[in-house]
């Protein structure tokens with residue numbers, strides 16, 4: 548899969564993530580602090596750069612509904628653990644896309660540990676809004692903690708729809724404020740020509756971030772020794788800026804589906820050709836099933 552050529556601004560972002568992955572790869576401290584914050588929900592072999600814990604990994608297996616030998620995309624894959632773990636669990640091929648070339652090298656090096664041959668794990672530099680992947684490439688896609696800012700969401704969802712085969716599913720993590728009014732996931736999905744198939748809240752996730760940020764702050768001296776000042780300053784800035792907002796944060800996981808019989812974006816924009824997107828949400832005895840299912844709280 549060819550790399551996407553990045554513009555100047557994206558190159559600058561890529562350098563920030565390269566530096567982060569390079570520093571973290573040279574030390575076990577960040578991984579250990581994630582493990583402390585997640586407790587026994589920490590999936591050691593996934594080694595996520597975010598909130599991917601055992602409940603999330605398990606729910607993605609169920610939500611993707613993939614068959615062996617199909618094609619999965621891990622969008623914003625970082626060092627690849629989420630996609631590689633899913634590829635092994637589901638017997639599918641995976642392609643990881645990320646802005647950081649260094650993260651992708653780490654990811655490719657990890658494929659043998661997941662018993663995945665080179666022919667079934669590919670990695671390429673790309674953007675969440677421009678992956679460089681062909682149309683209708685994938686049966687399934689995951690994007691964990693990599694959706695980016697809200698303002699970009701229509702472009703990211705349009706790219707996800709383009710890359711998915713009709714009938715394919717994407718599982719995305721996202722978070723939002725409980726008080727700021729924003730378009731719902733139904734609205735965002737429909738605008739992109741996707742169907743919101745399922746979604747649930749992860750109330751334990753903001754608590755995990757709160758524990759993690761507390762650990763980063765308490766281990767400042769060790770972080771400076773292991774990762775250097777630049778990385779530590781950036782982590783502490785994130786911890787101090789985000790921690791106060793966690794009480795108001797709603798962490799969500801949504802499954803979006805490209806309809807089996809969808810029309811092109813041009814046809815959807817044409818008022819003479821209205822497209823009714825089929826709802827795949829199960830209807831139990833005339834009642835809609837609850838869209839957001841609670842997850843058990845963990846300490």
Ligand SMILES: C[S@@+](CC[C@H](N)C(=O)[O-])C[C@H]1O[C@@H](n2cnc3c(N)ncnc32)[C@H](O)[C@@H]1O
Pocket residue numbers: 560564594595596597598599622623624625626627628629644645646647650673674675676690691692693695
């Ligand atoms: C929080 S990490 C999550 C990594 C991985 N999904 C996981 O759960 O371990 C976010 C990832 O998004 C990538 N990223 C940031 N901006 C991006 C963009 N515009 N296009 C593609 N990837 C991007 C970063 O390099 C980073 O690897």
